[in-house]
Amino acid sequence: MDSSVTIATVILSISLILSRILYVIYWSGRPLRNKSLGPVSTLIVLGSGGHTAEMLNVLSVLQKDLFSPRFYIAAATDNMSLQKARTYENQLADKNEAEVDKIAQFMQIYRSREVGQSYFTSVWTTLIATLHALWLMIKIRPQVILCNGPGTCIPLCLIAFIFKVLGIRWSSIFYVESIARVKRLSLSGLILYKLYVADQFFVQWPQLQRIYPRAHYVGCLM
Amino acid sequence: FTPVLQGVSGCIIKLGMGDSEVGGKLTRMVFVTVGTTSFDALVRAVDTEQVKQILYARGYTHLLIQMGRGTYNPTKSHGEDGLVVDYFSFSSSIADHLKSASLVISHAGSGSIFETLRLGKPLIVVVNEDLMDNHQIELAEELAERKHLYCARPQTLHQTIESLNLESIIPYTPGDAKPVAALINRFLGFPED
Numbered sequence: 001m002d003s004s005v006t007i008a009t010v011i012l013s014i015s016l017i018l019s020r021i022l023y024v025i026y027w028s029g030r031p032l033r034n035k036s037l038g039p040v041s042t043l044i045v046l047g048s049g050g051h052t053a054e055m056l057n058v059l060s061v062l063q064k065d066l067f068s069p070r071f072y073i074a075a076a077t078d079n080m081s082l083q084k085a086r087t088y089e090n091q092l093a094d095k096n097e098a099e100v101d102k103i104a105q106f107m108q109i110y111r112s113r114e115v116g117q118s119y120f121t122s123v124w125t126t127l128i129a130t131l132h133a134l135w136l137m138i139k140i141r142p143q144v145i146l147c148n149g150p151g152t153c154i155p156l157c158l159i160a161f162i163f164k165v166l167g168i169r170w171s172s173i174f175y176v177e178s179i180a181r182v183k184r185l186s187l188s189g190l191i192l193y194k195l196y197v198a199d200q201f202f203v204q205w206p207q208l209q210r211i212y213p214r215a216h217y218v219g220c221l222m
Numbered sequence: 223f224t225p226v227l228q229g230v231s232g233c234i235i236k237l238g239m240g241d242s243e244v245g246g247k248l249t250r251m252v253f254v255t256v257g258t259t260s261f262d263a264l265v266r267a268v269d270t271e272q273v274k275q276i277l278y279a280r281g282y283t284h285l286l287i288q289m290g291r292g293t294y295n296p297t298k299s300h301g302e303d304g305l306v307v308d309y310f311s312f313s314s315s316i317a318d319h320l321k322s323a324s325l326v327i328s329h330a331g332s333g334s335i336f337e338t339l340r341l342g343k344p345l346i347v348v349v350n351e352d353l354m355d356n357h358q359i360e361l362a363e364e365l366a367e368r369k370h371l372y373c374a375r376p377q378t379l380h381q382t383i384e385s386l387n388l389e390s391i392i393p394y395t396p397g398d399a400k401p402v403a404a405l406i407n408r409f410l411g412f413p414e415d
Binding site: 033053204205 | 258331332333336357358360361363364396397398399400401402403405406407408409410411412413
C-alpha cells in the first residue's frame with residue numbers, strides 16, 4: 001500500500017516537473033510581454049579573439065540604458081576579453097571610471113576543462129566550475145543573457161534554464177553563432193539549440209539557417 | 223590619376239593601398255600574421271626561397287612575419303639581393319602593420335580575417351591543417367568563394383601567390399549588428415531602433 005502511494009507520488013512529481021519544463025520551453029521561444037519597458041540586467045559571456053569582437057559589435061548597437069546593469073563574464077584563463085570589455089565600457093562612460101563601476105561589472109569564471117587536461121582531473125574541475133557558475137548566477141540573476149559560442153556559456157545558460165523551471169528568475173537567452181561557423185554549428189550552439197535553451201538563436205550564414213530552421217539568419221556581424 | 227612606377231622586377235606596378243614611397247624607393251610590404259597561435263608550417267612556407275622569390279618577382283620589397291607562439295625562426299635579411307625579411311613574436315601594433323601592408327598572408331582566425339578585409343587589403347588566408355577541430359576552413363573557403371580573399375594551404379602558398387590576381391578581388395562590405403539588435407529589442411518589447 002505504502003509503496004503504491006510512493007510510486008504515485010513519484011510519478012506525479014515527475015509529470016509535474018516535466019510539464020513545467022515543457023511550459024518553460026513553450027514560453028521561452030516567445031517574445032516577452034514586457035509592459036514595464038524598464039532596463040534589464042544583462043549578462044554578457046565573452047570568449048577569446050573573434051568571439052569578443054563580434055559580441056562588442058552587437059553591444060554597440062543595443063541601447064545601453066535599456067541593457068543595464070551589464071555583467072561581463074570570461075574564462076579565468078582569458079585575460080584579453082575582459083580587458084577589451086573594460087576599454088569599451090570606459091569609452092561609453094567617457095572615461096568616468098566611477099560611472100563604469102555602477103553599470104558594468106567584470107567577472108572571471110573557472111573553465112571545466114582546459115585544452116590538454118586529463119579526463120580524470122576534469123571530473124573535479126567540472127564540479128568546481130559548475131559550482132562557480134551557480135554562485136555567479138545566484139548573484140547576478142540576469143534578465144537577459146547574450147552569448148556567442150565560448151564553452152563557458154553552457155553551464156551559465158543551463159543554470160539560467162533551471163532557474164526558469166524553478167521560478168527563481170525568468171531570463172531571455174540570446175545566442176549568436178560565430179561568423180566562423182558557416183556549415184556546422186559549434187558544440188555550444190548545437191547544445192543550446194537542441195535543448196531549446198536559447199530563446200532566440202541567430203546565425204550569420206544562410207546555409208546554417210536552412211539546416212536549423214528555428215534559427216534567425218541575421219547576416220554577417222563583422 | 224594613379225601613380226605608375228617601374229617595379230623592381232621590371233614590370234609596371236600601380237601604386238595600391240599600403241604602398242609607400244620612401245626617398246624615391248617604393249616599399250611594398252607583405253605582412254604575415256598567425257595571431258596568438260603557433261603556426262610554424264606557415265612561417266616555414268613563407269621562409270622558403272621559392273615563396274620569397276615569387277614575392278620579390280611580383281614587386282614586393284619587404285616581408286614582415288608575426289610568428290606568435292611558433293618556434294621556427296625565419297632567416298632575417300637586409301635585402302641585398304631580394305626581399306627585406308624581418309620577424310617578431312607579438313606586438314600591440316598589429317593594426318599598424320596591417321595598415322602599412324600591401325599584401326597580408328594570415329592564419330584563418332576570424333579576427334585577423336575581418337580586420338584585414340575591413341582595411342581593404344589583399345588577403346591570402348592559409349589554413350592550418352594540424353588543428354584538430356578545424357572549422358576555420360569553412361569561413362576561409364566561404365569568403366574565397368565570394369572572391370573576398372584567397373585561400374591556401376602551406377604547401378600550395380607559392381602557387382596561390384603566383385596566380386594572385388588583385389583585380390579579381392571583390393571588396394568586402396562590412397556587416398552590421400543592427401538586424402540582431404532589432405530582433406532582440408522586438409523580443410523584449412523594446413523599441414526596435
